[in-house]
Amino acid sequence: MEEEKKKSVKLVGYWPSPFAHRVKWALRLKGIHYEYIEEDIFDKTPLLDHINPLYGKVPVLIHGNKPLPESTIIIEYIDHIWSHNPLFPNDPLERAQLQVWAKFIDQKILWASWLAYCTEGVKQKNIIEKKAKEIIVAMEKLEKKIEGKRFFGEDTIGYLDLIVGFVAYLLPVIWEDLGSTKLILDPVKFPAIFAWTNNFMNHEVICAEPLPSRAEMLNLIRRRRESLRGIYTF
Ligand SMILES: N[C@@H](CCC(=O)N[C@@H](CS)C(=O)NCC(=O)O)C(=O)O
Incomplete structure (x- = not known):
């Protein structure tokens, strides 16, 4: 090694x-x-x-x-x-469970959000509403997972924090700026996730390099959606 x-x-x-x-x-x-x-x-x-x-x-x-x-x-x-500063627990079952969570988050929150906003056609409004409901259900599960903890990796950032990281800076752009909804990162509905986003974004390693601004992300997502026009049509 x-x-x-x-x-x-x-x-x-x-x-x-x-x-x-x-x-x-x-x-x-x-x-x-x-x-x-x-x-x-x-x-x-x-x-x-x-x-x-x-x-x-x-x-x-x-x-x-x-x-x-x-x-x-x-x-x-x-x-x-590089096994120092481990991102995974040692226990094989706990490791595997984190991988299940990672897949769930990518499919049910990240991909679902993207699909909602790249979809066009007569059913677009219905699809956005349907996906918003599905994402809320997924976020409720995530809320339970992070409740009472500073990070998903407990005291320190772990694998799942890195996977969920986009929720802190990208998800609000997709849903609030593009979709005009405050539902996703609602501090009343999801207080633990909301607190986690602050912990995560203020962690010294995460904030050491600036993330793209909201305006830059918004422009980019609009451009990408345009380039994918016609791919997800109903
Ligand atoms: N499952 C992949 C997803 C990677 C992905 O979708 N990357 C996008 C950029 S955010 C990409 O390269 N898209 C180019 C394309 O679809 O042609 C991962 O976890 O790395």
């Missing part, structure tokens, strides 16, 4: 990508030096298909000369190679 730690680390990302930010946070929490390579997903270079032939998406970690895509898997890999 000591040999592995000596190899170069590069991260191919795109500035607003919530998936790339997770990996950046993991690398920073571990104090790993890395080179960042920006890849414009609107104008992809051949590199991306070369290093991620299955999906052609960012982020991709390049460790030595070997690429690894998929944010959740990259973070597990990082934690395996």
Whole structure:
């Protein structure tokens, strides 16, 4: 493992990508030096298909000369190679349960929000309402999970904090700015998640590098939605 730690680390990302930010946070929490390579997903270079032939998406970690895509898997890999400041518990069942949560959060909150706002056509309004209800149910489950804790990793930031990180800065842009609803990060309905967003965003490692501004995110999401026009139509 000591040999592995000596190899170069590069991260191919795109500035607003919530998936790339997770990996950046993991690398920073571990104090790993890395080179960042920006890849414009609107104008992809051949590199991306070369290093991620299955999906052609960012982020991709390049460790030595070997690429690894998929944010959740990259973070597990990082934690395996650089085991200090652990992001996962030792217990195999608890680790596996966190992975189940990660999948749930990506599908039921992140992907569901994106789908709601990229969908167009006659049923768009219904779909947004349906997805908003589903997301509230998912957020209620998340609220119970974080209740009484400072972080999902208990006293310190762990794997699930990195996965949920987008809730703190991206979800409000999608739902409040694009969708004109305050429902998602309501401090009365979700006091524990609300408190967590402050803990997370003010953590020294997380706030060490500024995240894209709300206005930048909003412009980008609008542009991306436009570029996906016609893909999710009902
Ligand atoms: N499941 C992937 C999702 C990655 C993803 O969707 N990346 C987006 C940027 S936020 C992307 O590269 N999109 C380019 C495309 O879809 O062509 C992960 O966790 O890394």
